[in-house]
Amino acid sequence: MTAVTERSTPAARRHAPHPVRAEAVRGFAPFAGAAVLLTSGVMLSGKADRWQGDWGTTAALLHTALLILVPLAAAAGCWQGGRERRRRTEELWATAVRPPLTGFLASALPTAAWVAAGYLAGAALALLACWPYALGGGPHLGLLPGDTVALVSASLAGQVLGRVVPTRLAAPLLALAGYVGLGLLSWSPAGSSRELSPARLVGDTQLPVWWQPAAMAAWTGGLALAVVLAYTARRRVTALLPLAAAVAAGVLLVQTGDGLWRHDPLTRHQVCDTSTTPAICVNARYAGLLPQVKEALSGITDKLAGVENLPARWDDLPGGPDDRAHLPMVTPMGWSVVRGRLTDPRQYAWEAADALEGHEECDDPRVLELDELVEHYLAPSPAESHFDDLHRHGTKAQRAEQRRKEAARARLAAMSGKERRAWLSAYFAAAGRCDAEGVPAL
Structure with a gap:
């Protein structure tokens, strides 16, 4: 009897898969990434004759796609955030010994990572589709870091909203509100707050100055991190630090205005x-x-x-x-x-x-x-x-x-x-x- 127990001990000691890995592989997250990839593909394929062969137009359309993708990422995070309420397992998760922030990140990070991966995969496919017909210059990659951070931030902030708002309509309503808000912000007059929009309209000959993606990442990422900490941190005052960074970046973006952009030197x-x-x-x-x-x-x-x-x-x-x-x-x-x-x-x-x-x-x-x-x-x-x-x-x-x-x-x-x-x-x-x-x- 003892021998049988000893032989079965190694199998019994196998570790359970990490929660983040389980969420990333078998949860909702892969479907969110696929939705972002499919949406970006549909948006770009309908205008393929306008951007294939021109690196500047390809980059501009990839950036403009955030007008749809940011609300989609926020809605995906919101839907993931409301999962426990739909399953009626909120009370069970409340008894877990893990800190609230750890539990939140275990659920939110896979979705945010898959959203970013879907966007980057769509961008890579678009650049590959442009390359055989490219007429000069090279890929314009300056906006990709800031755009990716904006999508991750939208997903994280949406996850908080999904946990706070007790309705299944939160995700579609958030997507609609995000689309309208981004649209109004992106189309606002020059010299106003349109530089705060991660989906600001960009011309095919415009390139960001070297620090613009970092400032945009600090703006969107700081806001999202402040929201997450305000919801999950034991000391909510810690949310003031990323909020201050976001406000500083936002003020810098607004005050710089059109100085954030320069013309492609090849145009001259x-x-x-x-x-x-x-x-x-x-x-x-x-x-x-x-x-x-x-x-x-x-x-x-x-x-x-x-x-x-x-x-x-x-x-x-x-x-x-x-x-x-x-x-x-x-x-x-x-x-x-x-x-x-x-x-x-x-x-x-x-x-x-x-x-x-x-x-x-x-x-x-x-x-x-x-x-x-x-x-x-x-x-x-x-x-x-x-x-x-x-x-x-x-x-x-x-x-x-x-x-x-x-x-x-x-x-x-x-x-x-x-x-x-x-x-x-x-x-x-x-x-x-x-x-x-x-x-x-x-």
């Missing part, structure tokens, strides 16, 4: 191909797009070989001297560029040819006629053939005007290379002045 740099005339320069954020732009404009640059008085280059910088022409805009993504590819090279080329004229507004019919003629020669509009057909079957005046246009096009095309280069050189010498003087008649 151009990557150029000088093998053509004019040279072709694109924003360094989209350096990988340069070969496509050069190919799209190759029909224009081939026809302009040897022509004088041309702008020095195309670029996409605002303003500037008269020796530059503006390239068509490729942002926001999802229109001219989708997943790293120009969607309509012919339209892009026509817009680039139009930019060579140099003037923005002109009412001189002769100048407008010359502009249209040069655009037709360099890169016809995709819609030009449609309007030509309409005019060929329009009124008598429209038919006569169409015949005159087509005759001018034919004369320009029939010129020798030398004659055409001289005529185009005269045209570009007058371009930008809204004056056709000096341009030979065809």
Whole structure:
């Protein structure tokens, strides 16, 4: 009898699994993480054509997703916090010898950790989906630490609310209130308290200053820790320390305002191909797009070989001297560029040819006629053939005007290379002045 008891002793001494491990593996926490991952995936996949290929837009949308994910994390924590009440085991847990804070963390930390893991997994998948189409620069990771802490903080604070408020509706009501509150805070006017919102709207060219994520983490994390300590600590006065840190961080965020953000330095740099005339320069954020732009404009640059008085280059910088022409805009993504590819090279080329004229507004019919003629020669509009057909079957005046246009096009095309280069050189010498003087008649 004794021998049997001794042999069974090792099996009887096996330790029970740690409560935190049990909660993390078999409790509600994994479902909370999966919900965050699924929600972020649905939000991003619906706009994939807008962010795949642009690191800045990807980071901005991941950050903006907190408008939904923070209320979701708070609701998940709230639901977890009300579990013992739903099971009617509150009194049983009250008899445990563990301190209240220890018991609280054993239940709350797995949910908060899974929420953070779900968000980081969604961010990693988004960055991987962006990488094959990325056109320049690198991943923007500056906001991820502050965003992750905000989600953890929302989950912890929600857990406290779930334990305090005795209703099953606490979680959905908290999610709704959190969404409305974050929305109002994020859309508040510049110079106000919108910097306190962890889901503040961020542009695709905005980067946080180096200390902004730390200040945001201190703000959200300090508030959550103060709430937890006020609920669980034996000496609730200890909650004043994280509360003071949160208030200090909040004041710093509000007072700094727009100084918390800086423009992506790549937006101020151009990557150029000088093998053509004019040279072709694109924003360094989209350096990988340069070969496509050069190919799209190759029909224009081939026809302009040897022509004088041309702008020095195309670029996409605002303003500037008269020796530059503006390239068509490729942002926001999802229109001219989708997943790293120009969607309509012919339209892009026509817009680039139009930019060579140099003037923005002109009412001189002769100048407008010359502009249209040069655009037709360099890169016809995709819609030009449609309007030509309409005019060929329009009124008598429209038919006569169409015949005159087509005759001018034919004369320009029939010129020798030398004659055409001289005529185009005269045209570009007058371009930008809204004056056709000096341009030979065809």
